[in-house]
Amino acid sequence: MSVTRFGISLESPLLKRFDRLINKKGYASRSEAIRDLIRDSLVTEEWKSDNTETVGTITLVYSHDTRELNDNLNDIQHHYHQLVISTTHIHLDGHNCLEVIIVKGKSEDIKAVADRLIGIKGVKHGKLTATTTGKRLK
Amino acid sequence: MSVTRFGISLESPLLKRFDRLINKKGYASRSEAIRDLIRDSLVTEEWKSDNTETVGTITLVYSHDTRELNDNLNDIQHHYHQLVISTTHIHLDGHNCLEVIIVKGKSEDIKAVADRLIGIKGVKHGKLTATTTGKRLK
Amino acid sequence: MSVTRFGISLESPLLKRFDRLINKKGYASRSEAIRDLIRDSLVTEEWKSDNTETVGTITLVYSHDTRELNDNLNDIQHHYHQLVISTTHIHLDGHNCLEVIIVKGKSEDIKAVADRLIGIKGVKHGKLTATTTGKRLK
Amino acid sequence: MSVTRFGISLESPLLKRFDRLINKKGYASRSEAIRDLIRDSLVTEEWKSDNTETVGTITLVYSHDTRELNDNLNDIQHHYHQLVISTTHIHLDGHNCLEVIIVKGKSEDIKAVADRLIGIKGVKHGKLTATTTGKRLK
Numbered sequence: 001m002s003v004t005r006f007g008i009s010l011e012s013p014l015l016k017r018f019d020r021l022i023n024k025k026g027y028a029s030r031s032e033a034i035r036d037l038i039r040d041s042l043v044t045e046e047w048k049s050d051n052t053e054t055v056g057t058i059t060l061v062y063s064h065d066t067r068e069l070n071d072n073l074n075d076i077q078h079h080y081h082q083l084v085i086s087t088t089h090i091h092l093d094g095h096n097c098l099e100v101i102i103v104k105g106k107s108e109d110i111k112a113v114a115d116r117l118i119g120i121k122g123v124k125h126g127k128l129t130a131t132t133t134g135k136r137l138k
Numbered sequence: 139m140s141v142t143r144f145g146i147s148l149e150s151p152l153l154k155r156f157d158r159l160i161n162k163k164g165y166a167s168r169s170e171a172i173r174d175l176i177r178d179s180l181v182t183e184e185w186k187s188d189n190t191e192t193v194g195t196i197t198l199v200y201s202h203d204t205r206e207l208n209d210n211l212n213d214i215q216h217h218y219h220q221l222v223i224s225t226t227h228i229h230l231d232g233h234n235c236l237e238v239i240i241v242k243g244k245s246e247d248i249k250a251v252a253d254r255l256i257g258i259k260g261v262k263h264g265k266l267t268a269t270t271t272g273k274r275l276k
Numbered sequence: 277m278s279v280t281r282f283g284i285s286l287e288s289p290l291l292k293r294f295d296r297l298i299n300k301k302g303y304a305s306r307s308e309a310i311r312d313l314i315r316d317s318l319v320t321e322e323w324k325s326d327n328t329e330t331v332g333t334i335t336l337v338y339s340h341d342t343r344e345l346n347d348n349l350n351d352i353q354h355h356y357h358q359l360v361i362s363t364t365h366i367h368l369d370g371h372n373c374l375e376v377i378i379v380k381g382k383s384e385d386i387k388a389v390a391d392r393l394i395g396i397k398g399v400k401h402g403k404l405t406a407t408t409t410g411k412r413l414k
Numbered sequence: 415m416s417v418t419r420f421g422i423s424l425e426s427p428l429l430k431r432f433d434r435l436i437n438k439k440g441y442a443s444r445s446e447a448i449r450d451l452i453r454d455s456l457v458t459e460e461w462k463s464d465n466t467e468t469v470g471t472i473t474l475v476y477s478h479d480t481r482e483l484n485d486n487l488n489d490i491q492h493h494y495h496q497l498v499i500s501t502t503h504i505h506l507d508g509h510n511c512l513e514v515i516i517v518k519g520k521s522e523d524i525k526a527v528a529d530r531l532i533g534i535k536g537v538k539h540g541k542l543t544a545t546t547t548g549k550r551l552k
Binding site for chain 2: 478481482483484485487488489491492493495498500501502503504505506507508509511
């Protein structure tokens with residue numbers, strides 16, 4: 001694949017902090033680290049256009065002691081079963097559950113199911129992580 | 139303030155998409171756009187490191203066509219196998235993979251394994267999502 | 277690793293059928309195919325001794341329309357949460373769920389949790405698959 | 415009935431454990447024990463192949479130290495990505511991996527991918543568990 005080389009200018013103290021960060025993160029070069037930042041910004045953009053097919057994960061932490069919470073979570077996921085690829089459930093301890101739901105579809109639909117799941121009474125923490133189908137990233 | 143100029147290399151299709159994005163966002167130059175991405179990454183890094191046990195997910199998208207990428211991902215995960223609870227792998231299409239790794243441990247250790255995995259050459263997009271064991275949330 | 281070579285005798289028609297089977301399954305040699313059969317018999321044996329640590333999967337198919345079934349499944353899994361590593365849930369359609377529970381522990385405990393889960397009213401099909409930690413198989 | 419004699423090669427520690435097992439089970443010879451394993455495998459194969467859509471799990475245990483094993487497993491799964499819903503990977507210890515692959519499709523296709531995965535050199539133990547879409551079970 002063809003590669004383009006170009007120059008950028010950065011304030012020296014910012015560059016020093018960035019160099020420390022990429023060193024700590026183990027990147028081989030500034031180019032690689034900046035490439036990752038650029039890809040991330042493109043993924044975020046992909047999510048703003050509601051009709052692109054994209055991929056995300058919905059992370060939920062809740063206590064299974066709240067009755068009917070499991071039924072509610074499962075009902076909503078089945079309602080959207082064409083979006084949900086798979087759900088991984090970890091029994092964190094005798095009470096707390098972690099559920100990671102992998103979804104694929106239009107970003108507006110993904111956001112809708114995430115909002116409904118995160119909003120259920122009894123969910124302690126919920127987060128939608130936007131990622132990508134990878135098709136448009138080289 | 140002193141400014142440093144340096145060169146970076148990017149795959150041409152990625153650079154084209156980035157140029158369209160920064161044009162749309164109204165940046166005056168690539169340097170300005172990249173400066174903002176770098177500042178953001180430094181803020182995220184400031185997420186304070188501590189010794190509390192916590193839970194997170196690491197989301198990776200990559201093409202399985204890059205040879206040895208799978209071995210590298212698996213080697214690193216095994217190196218940290220006491221942190222990794224389970225990994226879910228979705229074959230998005232004939233080429234692209236989504237891997238969602240559920241980790242539990244000290245936040246600084248979780249960040250270390252996330253940085254190593256996301257930094258592997260061939261990973262198109264990677265993200266650490268911090269959540270919680272639920273123990274201290276009522 | 278040292279390898280031992282030895283001879284075995286088989287009725288010719290049986291050997292012919294076996295050769296067709298291993299050819300169909302894509303094995304490179306009779307040795308490889310027989311090695312797999314031997315390993316499987318050792319895994320089965322590992323499971324008969326109740327105190328060895330071992331690994332298994334419990335596969336359940338049920339309809340999420342049965343109320344409280346999800347709560348019951350989750351309660352039992354939490355009760356045994358030290359055995360359960362992770363659970364993957366697939367929404368097969370608007371009604372049917374597949375749940376695959378990965379367990380690690382003494383075989384008698386694994387059998388106990390499998391029996392309780394498979395026995396829940398509303399579970400259409402359940403199966404315990406015995407595998408191994410891999411430690412004693414070279 | 416005519417009998418054929420042929421040689422096979424086995425790793426010595428595996429052969430030692432097998433010898434202990436067949437001794438415990440009271441077999442007169444290795445040939446007799448292996449003959450029984452082969453008959454069993456032929457019976458399992460007779461599971462009649464049809465065109466109904468069904469669901470199964472493929473359970474694999476392997477050591478990630480075998481180079482390229484991960485790439486091979488991933489390549490085959492991508493080749494059949496329309497059958498594979500999701501794969502859960504557990505890092506059992508520093509070396510051993512458990513992979514549970516959830517598949518949905520025609521039973522003959524499921525058997526084909528299971529055979530290819532289980533037959534890969536380096537897989538210590540593999541098993542196909544047949545279950546159901548639940549649709550025809552009330």
